[in-house]
Amino acid sequence: xxxxxxxxxxxxxxxxxxxxxxxxxxxxxxxxxxxxxxxxxxxxxxxxxxxxxxxxxxxxxxxxxxxxxxxxxxxxxxxxxxxxxxxxxxxxxxxxxxxxxxxxxxxxxxxxxxxxxxxxxxxxxxxxxxxxxxxxxxxxxx
Numbered sequence: 001x002x003x004x005x006x007x008x009x010x011x012x013x014x015x016x017x018x019x020x021x022x023x024x025x026x027x028x029x030x031x032x033x034x035x036x037x038x039x040x041x042x043x044x045x046x047x048x049x050x051x052x053x054x055x056x057x058x059x060x061x062x063x064x065x066x067x068x069x070x071x072x073x074x075x076x077x078x079x080x081x082x083x084x085x086x087x088x089x090x091x092x093x094x095x096x097x098x099x100x101x102x103x104x105x106x107x108x109x110x111x112x113x114x115x116x117x118x119x120x121x122x123x124x125x126x127x128x129x130x131x132x133x134x135x136x137x138x139x140x141x142x
Contacts, residue, residue, distance in 0.1 A: 003136050015139040019131045026127040030119055038115035045109025066105030075100040083107055 004011075005018040013021065047061030080096035081103040097103050132140045 003139055005135065007134075015135060018135065019127070019141075022131050022134075023123070023127040026123050026130065030123050030126075034115055035119055038112040038119070041108045041112030042116070045106065045112065063105060063109070065108045066102055069101035069105035070099060071101070077103070084110060 002014055005013045005015065007013055007018055007021045008025075010017075010021060044065040045063045047063050049062050049064065049067055051060070051062050076098045077100055078098075080098055081100070082094055082096050083103055083106040084092050085095050085106055097106075128141050132142065
């Protein structure tokens with residue numbers, strides 16, 4: 001017979017249901033300003049604004065961040081700055097630019113994805129650790 005657990009006001013939880021409750025609580029504790037900023041950065045960096053011409057092989061559209069940061073006084077880098085572009089993870093391409101505003105505009109969403117990935121790892125580890133501290137040996141994750 002499967003072990004049953006209590007969590008908060010919930011009783012008779014299976015090990016799987018207990019883990020989901022702990023995961024949801026841990027997620028809610030972690031969500032905050034950094035996550036909102038990460039999502040905002042990702043959205044600002046998406047190529048949502050149509051462009052009039054598309055260079056062969058370029059990602060169609062431009063992002064809000066890239067459009068406005070590219071218009072800043074033409075701060076140029078003496079070396080080409082690498083950046084990832086593309087509509088999805090599967091279509092990522094490495095390109096370079098001398099325009100610092102354009103580089104910042106195209107780098108912003110990557111920073112957002114890194115923040116969200118780090119948060120997901122922290123949430124998962126913390127939830128799994130809490131779960132393992134509460135359950136019988138046979139129900140532990142590791």
